[in-house]
Amino acid sequence: MIYLNGKFMPIEEARIPVLDRGFIFGDGVYEVIPVYSRKPFRLAEHLQRLQHSLDGIRLSNPHSDSEWSSLLEQLIDANDSEDQSLYLHVTRGVAKRDHAFPKGVAPTVFIMSNPLLTPPEELLATGVAAITATDNRWLRCDIKAISLLPNVLLRQMAIDSGAMEAVLLRDGFMTEGAASNIFIVKNETLLAPPKNHLMLPGITYDVVLELAATYKIRHEVRAVSEYEVLTADEILLTSSTREIMPITRLDGKPVGNGKPGVIFEVLYSLYQEYKLTVMRGGKAELKAED
Ligand code: PDD
Numbered sequence: 001m002i003y004l005n006g007k008f009m010p011i012e013e014a015r016i017p018v019l020d021r022g023f024i025f026g027d028g029v030y031e032v033i034p035v036y037s038r039k040p041f042r043l044a045e046h047l048q049r050l051q052h053s054l055d056g057i058r059l060s061n062p063h064s065d066s067e068w069s070s071l072l073e074q075l076i077d078a079n080d081s082e083d084q085s086l087y088l089h090v091t092r093g094v095a096k097r098d099h100a101f102p103k104g105v106a107p108t109v110f111i112m113s114n115p116l117l118t119p120p121e122e123l124l125a126t127g128v129a130a131i132t133a134t135d136n137r138w139l140r141c142d143i144k145a146i147s148l149l150p151n152v153l154l155r156q157m158a159i160d161s162g163a164m165e166a167v168l169l170r171d172g173f174m175t176e177g178a179a180s181n182i183f184i185v186k187n188e189t190l191l192a193p194p195k196n197h198l199m200l201p202g203i204t205y206d207v208v209l210e211l212a213a214t215y216k217i218r219h220e221v222r223a224v225s226e227y228e229v230l231t232a233d234e235i236l237l238t239s240s241t242r243e244i245m246p247i248t249r250l251d252g253k254p255v256g257n258g259k260p261g262v263i264f265e266v267l268y269s270l271y272q273e274y275k276l277t278v279m280r281g282g283k284a285e286l287k288a289e290d
Contacts, residue, residue: 001078003071003111008078011112020108022091025099026147028108029053034116034240035084037279038076041240042203043069049144049201050088056143059092062107075113083116085241089146119245124268127248127260128164130237132229133157135168135175135198142197154178165237167229167250170198174224177237181205182247185234185256185263190219204238210286211270217263234261244268 002011021027031050034041047065054061063071072086089110095102137150154166155178166178174193176182181202184191190212195201212219229235233256235247244267246260278284 001075002113003075003109005106005109008074014110016108016110017094019094019097020091021093021095021102022089022108022146024097025092026145026149027057028089028091028146029057029059029144030087030089030146031144032240033072033086033088035076035086035113036116036275037082038084039279040069040072040076040086041275041278042207042284043072045203045206049203050090052142052201053144054090056140057092057145058101059090059107062090062109071111075111079113081113081115083118084113085116087112087114091146116241118241118243124245124260127246127255127258127264128237129162129249129252130165130167130177130235130247131158131161131163131251132169132226133166133178135170137168140197141175141199142195142201144200151178161252163249165247167235167247169226169229172226174226174229175199176202177239180237180239180242182229183208183236183238184224184229184232185236185261186228186232188218188233188263190217190263190267191224191228192219192221193224194221202238202240204240204243207271207274207286208236208238208244208267211267211274214286215266215270217266232256234263236264236267244271 001008002014004014031046033046047068051061091108093105093107095105133154158166165180167182168175174182176199235255237245237247246264248255248258
């Protein structure tokens with residue numbers, strides 16, 4: 001079952017008019033929210049980022065947080081999997097094609113759920129390959145926009161080179177991945193680029209930094225240079241669906257010793273433990289004094 005503009009229905013029955021501005025202009029924003037044991041993970045944070053994206057494209061939020069929460073809950077119930085990946089999407093609605101905003105048009109709201117397929121153990125044990133690529137996206141990558149053409153092309157460039165992700169570099173510094181945030185480890189310190197308009201403020205990124213602070217893993221939030229990426233001891237990617245994964249090859253060369261590193265192992269198990277605590281209704285806050 002999916003949700004579209006007020007109704008729940010099978011996805012085969014869902015129809016969008018061709019003049020939807022999402023279809024015509026990519027004029028909309030989205031969220032991907034992981035659900036573990038039927039509980040949305042970090043929902044408040046995802047809804048807050050949705051608001052930031054909507055504000056960024058000057059579209060008013062069609063729902064309050066409690067309405068979103070109830071819609072998501074109904075959709076989770078209507079789907080079979082215990083662990084799901086919710087995709088939530090709001091566009092500026094249907095109107096005659098004209099770049100300027102239409103007046104008095106209702107936004108299109110679409111939510112679907114898919115089974116959440118976290119990375120298999122074999123991949124976590126070997127790590128994945130990535131390539132570096134020039135970040136040629138716009139200057140508002142903090143908005144989770146549905147217009148993802150550069151991300152699509154960058155990700156495909158990675159796939160065509162037998163890799164899974166593109167690590168993006170802009171003006172000599174790392175921004176993020178084509179569909180993930182990227183951390184590196186250098187001299188036993190976890191390095192994360194600071195959130196700004198050049199990257200998506202990842203929810204998993206926040207969890208990783210909170211875990212690092214809580215469990216006293218040495219870390220710094222600062223600009224990470226291309227040289228540091230190319231000579232990193234470890235590289236990690238994070239996203240809501242892929243959680244934390246080790247990148248063990250970059251541009252065809254091994255990262256560090258070519259195996260998942262110690263910081264990855266520690267963060268991965270802390271992340272799994274934290275997930276379980278939250279699912280069992282335990283304390284969700286992790287924020288510790290730095
Ligand atoms: N993408 N950066 C980009 C460009 C992303 O597309 C994503 C996630 C992230 C990670 O953010 P988070 O930890 O909040 O998922 C960073 C989602 C999963 C997607 O487009 O499918």
